Amino acid sequence: xxxxxxxxxNCESQDSKFVSLLIDxxxxxxxxxxxxxxxxxAQQKLxxxxxxxxxxxxxxxxxxxxxxxxxxxxxxNIYSIPPVYDALATHLLNGKFYPNFLERPQGKxxxxxxxxxxxxxxxxxxxxxxxxxxxxxxxxxxxxxxSADGKIVFYTGDTGPGLAGCWEHVSPQLLITEVxxxxxxxxxxxxxxHLTPSLLKQxxxxxxxxxxxxxxxxxxxxxxxxxxxxxxxxxxxAKALDSPINLAYEGxxxxx
Ligand SMILES: [Zn+2]
Ligand SMILES: [Zn+2]
Numbered sequence: 001x002x003x004x005x006x007x008x009x010n011c012e013s014q015d016s017k018f019v020s021l022l023i024d025x026x027x028x029x030x031x032x033x034x035x036x037x038x039x040x041x042a043q044q045k046l047x048x049x050x051x052x053x054x055x056x057x058x059x060x061x062x063x064x065x066x067x068x069x070x071x072x073x074x075x076x077n078i079y080s081i082p083p084v085y086d087a088l089a090t091h092l093l094n095g096k097f098y099p100n101f102l103e104r105p106q107g108k109x110x111x112x113x114x115x116x117x118x119x120x121x122x123x124x125x126x127x128x129x130x131x132x133x134x135x136x137x138x139x140x141x142x143x144x145x146x147s148a149d150g151k152i153v154f155y156t157g158d159t160g161p162g163l164a165g166c167w168e169h170v171s172p173q174l175l176i177t178e179v180x181x182x183x184x185x186x187x188x189x190x191x192x193x194h195l196t197p198s199l200l201k202q203x204x205x206x207x208x209x210x211x212x213x214x215x216x217x218x219x220x221x222x223x224x225x226x227x228x229x230x231x232x233x234x235x236x237x238a239k240a241l242d243s244p245i246n247l248a249y250e251g252x253x254x255x256x
């Protein structure tokens with residue numbers, strides 16, 4: 001399994017993109033930086049897109065991707081929970097803000113949206129996909145993705161603390177999760193459902209207690225302005241846990 005980090009941040013600029021991950025050039029998770037990072041040819045190779053939740057930084061490129069798909073007369077497969085469909089239908093693709101690619105062209109809409117049910121393993125494009133609810137300010141699911149050759153990654157999406165219930169259902173070799181702000185913003189993180197380095201440490205301790213091991217950890221969704229501070233604190237956490245934790249960056253390649 002080859003995972004490319006297309007976007008690793010929670011703010012966009014020339015050098016930072018919203019969170020998007022690309023697995024084996026075929027499967028994308030979250031759409032904050034898809035069209036802005038991928039060539040037309042690479043967009044054409046996408047077989048399915050999994051969305052974790054409805055926040056704009058995770059669905060931003062769905063309309064632009066759909067437009068490109070519509071113009072070459074093809075469809076795109078999107079999988080997520082019902083609130084994400086509602087947000088797309090009500091706001092981004094409501095026919096006023098942008099064409100309603102969920103229903104048009106009539107009879108063969110550009111977007112084929114499939115509702116995914118948490119805790120029920122689905123076979124999608126040769127991968128086993130398991131959606132698990134996490135703790136964020138809106139309904140959010142993380143995805144465990146297992147390849148045909150048994151490689152397993154779990155991406156939490158945006159999440160706050162309290163992942164013990166989630167850990168029971170997943171056994172990844174690689175954990176991709178979020179750290180949005182450094183420790184001094186813990187109150188903000190708790191309130192909005194995000195993690196700080198110290199909050200992540202607690203979650204990883206609970207993972208190790210439950211599962212008896214720690215996967216390699218890569219964090220995304222950093223606030224670019226606070227990234228050096230996050231990095232310094234993550235280094236301390238990784239040392240304390242004696243386990244690797246790396247900050248993702250745009251263009252990062254992960255091999256499993
Ligand atoms: Zn969010
Ligand atoms: Zn976000």
